[in-house]
Amino acid sequence: MTFIDPSSSAEQLEDDKLKSSRRSSSSEDRQWGYDLYPQRRKKSTETHGITSLLDTKGQENISKIKCERTIYKCIKQSPIIKLMMGALKSSGCPVDIRRHISCEECAPTVSGGYDPILNQVVICQNSVHKIGHIQSVLLHEMIHMFDYCRHDLNFKNLDHLACTEIRAANLAHCSFLSAWTQGDVSVFNIKQAHGDCVKSKALSSILATRDVSTTEAIDAIERVFPKCYSDLEPIGRRIRRNSDDMFKAYTEGYYYGYDSS
Template identity: 65%
Template sequence: MTLIDPDSKEESAKTNDKQQTSEASQWGYDLYPDRRHQQKTAGFFTGKGRENIEKIKCERSVYQCIKESPLIKLMMGALRASGCPIDIRRHISCEECAPTVSGGYDPIMNQIVICQNTVTKTSLIHAVLTHEFVHMFDFCKNDLDFKNLDHLACTEVRAANLAHCSFVSAMLSGDASPINIKQAHQFCVKNKALSSILAARNVTESEAIAAINRVFTKCYADLEPIGRRIRRNSNDMSMAYEEGVYYGYG
């Protein structure tokens, strides 16, 4: 039997806490405080927090998106076809987050986090779900390694490309003007990917930009599983869902 001095045990616990805090800061989990205190998988409709109005509203909006959105249905079908079926009780969680983020994907728990305190509109929850489903799809099908900065940059480029950017949003964020319509979408994608990387990882801006530039051409051209860039005020989502049947995503 090995004996542990009480003082040594206490110091070891403090060291472990520091290491966990450092790791959380490195990988972004400090942005999702509930992640640090969960001993068991937190999930959708688990009962805990039902009294929280924000949580209830968030869960209802998530359920509405899953039932009604062609794009969300397509993403869930693509994950199922790739061997990663979605159980909303297990893989989607509405939680309190840092005020600077709207959602995230936790690869350790294979779970999408919707920030119930910062994202309150169904349309915004839909955008977060789509964005994070792209990360989940990449993790499932493309062996995404979040510790690899180039891998992270690629999935952020893809998520921004497929779920976030349009010419209208680029205009609103100051990334485009009517003069450079051709480049507007790419500018938006790069800027969105950059902000996502900097929010989630402890890297410098120059490191993040270099990674984005290394992977951009290849990852910007990869439109799986949606197959097209979704334009605002169009029927692109419905068309993508209908076309998904041909690829086994229905």
């Protein structure tokens, strides 16, 4: 927190704020993962040469348009995304896709993110292109948005972060096939394969966006795992690959008061 002398001039106040912002920007960026999403902190005064604009900015704009079109298609056609839109609306947090979802250039290590300050889902236009992948990223980040809306989630609290990452992995990613691919399952541990996959995915998400040790992240996951793993809201079931679970979840959302209009 910055303390300001009330007798200071307006110009001095603004200068102090700017200096304070610059001093804290590195740690704040790391805390919120903004170093992974460079457009979150890009300066509008940035200048480019003609060649740069043609070769880089032009390509970036094409990627952005394609990304936005695919997101729109997901929202209109995907039953699981329509369910999340309805659940957020019914929870008092309606999603305006022009305001709350943004296609951006990101670090190559991530495919999406959730910005709690702007309440905005980020889809990495340089990393995800296929509709299935974008649907998966949208679902993951919208679960974070739902948790932030319903439970006053504090992303600076490692236990809170671990919980929402567990829920996102549980509901959006892990299946028997994905667990096998990640090496989290064998013929001897099929029963616990899904839980192991969820822990592995949650751990990788935490380590990718927060400056904490592996031990700290694992401890947080283990502390909250039983409660957060069993919380299936708002989907109500784990989505199995190549199943009709998404359609069932969407149909059942009506019974829980989720607005599907």
